[in-house]
Amino acid sequence: MSPPIPYVNSADLHALLPTTVIAAAGLLALVVDLFMSAGRARRWIAVAIAAAGLVIAGVLTAQQYGHSYPAFGGAYMQGGFAVVLGEIAIFATLVSLGLGIGIGRDDQVAGTTAIVLWSTCGALLMAGAGNLMMIFLGLELLSLGLYCLCAMSVRSAARESGLKYLLLSSMASGFLLYGMALLFGGTGSVALAAISAAPPSPLIALGAGLFLVGIAFKLSLVPFHSWTPDVYEGAPLSVTAYMSVVTKAGALGVLGRFAYAALPPATANAILLPVWTVAAISMIVGNLAALQQIDMKRLLAYSGIGQVGYIVAAFAGQTPLGLRYAIFYLAAYTFMNLGAFAVVALMLKDADGSLGVGAFAGLAYRRPWLAAAMTFFLLSLAGLPPTAGFTGKILILASSVGAGYWWLSVLLIAGTAISVYVYFKIVRAMFVRVDEAHVRAERSTNPLPWISIAVCAAAVFVLGIYPLAPSDIIPLAK
């Protein structure tokens, strides 16, 4: 008889400490709000509590750096790249809350803030998930919150977007769950590690395929992207900013672990080929569709479809560097994308409003600093030096070419070429002199996005020139 192994020990709980802190901060925000009188202070208090919780969680996550530990019998993998993805999700949550000092009306903010925090918990669980159950738990925790957040606003478009997201996402979850069931049937285990140990079988192949459909939906890869523009456009700005990064961080963690740790090396390339194919399609279609957009949120949604295509392309060939480069590019995307969202937020009087591309006309003469920041972020999104977007794209190209995926590299360059056109349309608009009477020039009263802009711009620049970033900092999946 071996000695009894405790089902849960303190190290397991320690692994979930950051997630716990964030969840508790959400509860605290709700409870404190009960004792607040009506007024604007309620917003600030709720956001402050959330921010404190996120900062603490960020520090705790950072402490896990380099300490990998399979918690709960391998259900949650502490350390590894989950640390970086976790930090990305936490940072994005912080920025999103800052964009509108919370989401919704004064009396809604505590509730929405709690939901945002709990969604982030879901993303953190996804990033570290080591078995199918944890993946599904994290995914649903993340998604459930998002359904509510999308529909938070009283605008009918927001309601519509929430419902659309719920319907389509449920459908994708169904496929995901079916895939998981097949995988379980093929291996007899929910652990990802068991898949690579099991002999190849049609069950596993089909299961992996349906599983990847679910992940591709979350990553909004074409043709599973159709929800993205409508939902991004309909949701409040800060929710859109939040979704654009946090869901990607979580889903990318799952995809990374699935591609690197779960699939048997012999069949991995064949199983993942469709993912790279949809990534390639996304790069082209996302950027082409972005050309036509006149609403900023929609434009950023389509550009995000293209960007996530680049990120997934880095996985091609499953080189160890590819995973690091993908995460590096996600970090870069986080900063440049949130920076762009922060600029949009500063141009809106009502945090729940929407912004047409036309509002950028002549911005360089009205608000030169804002235009400069936006230009910088757009340069990065287009992948020009000296920005993180450039470095990230170079690294991804190096990885995909090195793995022998020439066609992917060529499509990546083609997609980038189209995207330059998309982004420079905005840049050009900003530097054209226009009659100010024709421009809807609004200003936000909220100063917080300026902080986000400063941080994001600094990060985009530093990641753009900092030499040792991806290969040395980001740990591999283990």
Place this chain on the structure above:
Amino acid sequence: MTHTPLGIEGSYPLLYLIWLLPLAGAVILWTFGPQLRSLGGPVGAALVGTAFVAALVSWNDATQISDKLGGAHAPMVSWLPGFAFGLLFDRLALVWTLIITGVGFLIHVYSIGYMSGDRAFARFFAFLNFFVFAMLTLVLSDNFVGLLIGWGLVGLASYFLIGFWFERPSAVAAARKAFVINVLGDVGILFAVIVIVTKVGSIGYGDVFGNAAQAFTSGELFVVCLALFVGCAAKSAQVPLHTWLPDAMEGPTPVSALIHAATMVTAGVYLIARCAPLWTASAEARELVGVIGALTAIAGAVLGIAQWDIKRILAYSTMSQIGYMIMAVGVGAFSAGVLHFLTHAFFKAELFLGAGIIIHNLADEQDVRRMGGLRKQMPFAFIAMLVGVLAICGIPGFSGYFSKDAILYGTLQHGHPILYAVGVITAGITAYYMFRLLFVTFFGQFRGNVDASDLGIRHPDSGTPGQAARLAHEAEEREHHGSGHAHAPAWIMSAPVAVLIPFSIGIGWLAIGGENSPWQTFFAPVFPAAPATADVAPIPELLSGVIVLVVVAAGIALAYLRYGTKAALGASVARLRAETMKMPPVLVNRYYFDAAIDALFVKPAAAAGRFFGSFVDPVVIDGGVREVAHSATWLGHLFRSFQTGLVRGYALYLVFGVACFVVYYAVIGAGK
């Protein structure tokens, strides 16, 4: 790759001061120029002077030696592995830094007088300070990328300063020409850097030199040296990239003295001396550079005979003297080449500043035919020019004698008798045209009031474009300068020249004592020793010196007979007219180099430009882009038409995607 240290590492705060003071000056003068007004000049001069003092104070840092390493190395930032940036202040950098800041300071002071009354007084000093900063970046960098940055910035500063009087079309054209040729050189260096990074994996001098033997095959090493030399040739006006230097004389005279004589044009010498380990390892590169240097030396000297513009005479002599330096460092006589840089910096700056005094006092007259007899009018300028001429001719006792002797004997030592012969002949020609300049300018009677056509000066329209534009511009300038003269005390232009005189005479004395001279001992730790087998020269140094002296004396005698005798001086007007008329067209047209470049490159390029401008760009490229844009728009519409906003449609796409996936996975699953 093994990492090779470069100098004694440490933090050297003074080094940053030397480097950044001129930059601070440029920024201050650029920003506050209008407020500073006439203070702009003194401020700029003071900052460069302070940098000079700081360089002197840091002397011991540069000369320290321990563990076979010499000099101060201050690492700054490390980027990717192999891409570390820092400052290196060793003996070679020390010599250049002292000249850049020291002679630079004197020329700044001189410019306060020369440029007084100019509308853009402060802007001039901002550019001048910026040039000093760029040049210091070039010589203080500890890696090839820093060098390239400095190299490019120096070219940019030169562009600004040649075109300083941008209202003259000729100045603008000259600035553009200089910039284009310099950029060609930058491309050469960039190419070399790319090869170096690919092969060695590092840009640091220490790593590159330490690993050159393992990293390069001899062919690759030659390619690197060749590419670097393209840069040198462009910056140092070596054949065939020399044509910009005479035109660059369109800039104000202090600029010609500082940039186009003393410092920037010697950057090629610096680069080869810095890369001495590469040149030592590549016999082909030594051969090539030596030959090009000798060719430039004699080609420049011969053209010097045919010039009438005082600054152009000096420009061709500069080209010729740099040819000497390049020849020296090319064959491997590094310390001799650097010594000639040092002596040349003093005597050529002095010649230019002396010429500047004349030009300034004659209201921008630059044609020596319209001068004459100035010895009595401007005795100080005469003495300054005389010392400079004696030094450049290599009269014993003057600085040029020692450095030229060292170079010529060095070519023999390294086994190049033909280069030696070319060098000796060039020395004779140099003596001839410099004394011609002296006699025509300072002796006889003043010809400024003689009608131009009597002197053979053709109508402005038929002269070179530069001359034509200048003559047309002259009247206006004269008025403008007339008011300026009142501000400038004469001493502010004379004092820097007076300081240069003793150096032009005495700086060469450092080389007295042969192998044990202070100069040789100073550079002994820096340059690799000459190959032992080449140490035997066919003739002793003394005999070599005597041969040179005889040839130089012959050149002087010839110049005296043609221009200096009583009869020649008496009939100078007629003689100059006759000479002007009979000048061989090949020299007047500068070997047809400009015409050849025009026919070979400019015209075809213009034709290609027209072809691209009228057909390729509008029809092929724009047409293609329009097509792509149209199809992109069309595709965008297509994709947007999918976006109906209806959930059932979206769900259908999802199912479509899933169906594709399922088919694929069923197929690969079934295959197992």
